[in-house]
Amino acid sequence: MNKTCLCKACGKEFPKGEIHQFDSTIRGNYPSGMRLALCTPCMLRQYRSSLLAFKGRAVVIQPLPQRPLKRVLFMRVKPFNAYQFYPLNLMSTRDYNFSQEWIDAISKYFPSEEARCKLCNARAQYNWCSPDLYYRSPFDAVNTSGNFEQEFLCSNCLADRFSKIVCREGLYFDEVQPPVETDGMCSSFEV
Numbered sequence: 001m002n003k004t005c006l007c008k009a010c011g012k013e014f015p016k017g018e019i020h021q022f023d024s025t026i027r028g029n030y031p032s033g034m035r036l037a038l039c040t041p042c043m044l045r046q047y048r049s050s051l052l053a054f055k056g057r058a059v060v061i062q063p064l065p066q067r068p069l070k071r072v073l074f075m076r077v078k079p080f081n082a083y084q085f086y087p088l089n090l091m092s093t094r095d096y097n098f099s100q101e102w103i104d105a106i107s108k109y110f111p112s113e114e115a116r117c118k119l120c121n122a123r124a125q126y127n128w129c130s131p132d133l134y135y136r137s138p139f140d141a142v143n144t145s146g147n148f149e150q151e152f153l154c155s156n157c158l159a160d161r162f163s164k165i166v167c168r169e170g171l172y173f174d175e176v177q178p179p180v181e182t183d184g185m186c187s188s189f190e191v
C-alpha cells in the first residue's frame, strides 16, 4: 500500500517519501517561522524566499548524497535525510552540543561583511562549501586547512546551487531548515 501526502502549498498529492518537512521555526526556536509538508518545487521556492529574507551570514555545506534506508539491529537508519540550520549562538547548547573547538573552526569560514558573490557580484552572505569541510561527515571534525572547494554566494545564487543538487541527487528531507534570524551553519544530518 502506497501512502500519499498532500503538499501544503500546491495541494497536489505525492508519495509520502517525496515530501519534505520544511521547518523555518528551527524546532520552535523562532516561532515566527513555519512548519510545512512540501513537495520539491514548493520546498525549493520556500527555501529561496527564506534565503532572500535572511540578513545574517552562513557557512552552507553542500548536501551529502542520501544512501538507501538500512537497518542496524532494530533501528532504521536513513543516512543524511535532514538538512538543518544551526544558529551559531545555539550550537554550544545542549540541544546541539557542538564543542567550542568545532564552533571556532567553523567561524573562520564565514564570508566577511564585504564579500561579493562569485557569480553576480551582489553581497555574499554565504560560503558554499564542499562536504570536505568535515571530511564528508558531519560527525567528523572541521578541516581547518581551508583546502577544499569554497564559493562566496548571494541568496539567489545559493538557492540555485542548492536546488540543482536537490533535483540532481533526488534528495528528500525529513527535516529541512533554512537559515533564519542569525549567523549559523547549514549541514546534512540524520533524524
Ligand SMILES: [Zn+2]
Binding pocket: 007, 008, 009, 010, 011, 012, 038, 039, 040, 041, 042, 043
Ligand atoms: Zn507543492
Ligand SMILES: [Zn+2]
Binding pocket: 117, 118, 119, 120, 121, 122, 153, 154, 155, 156, 157, 158
Ligand atoms: Zn549571486
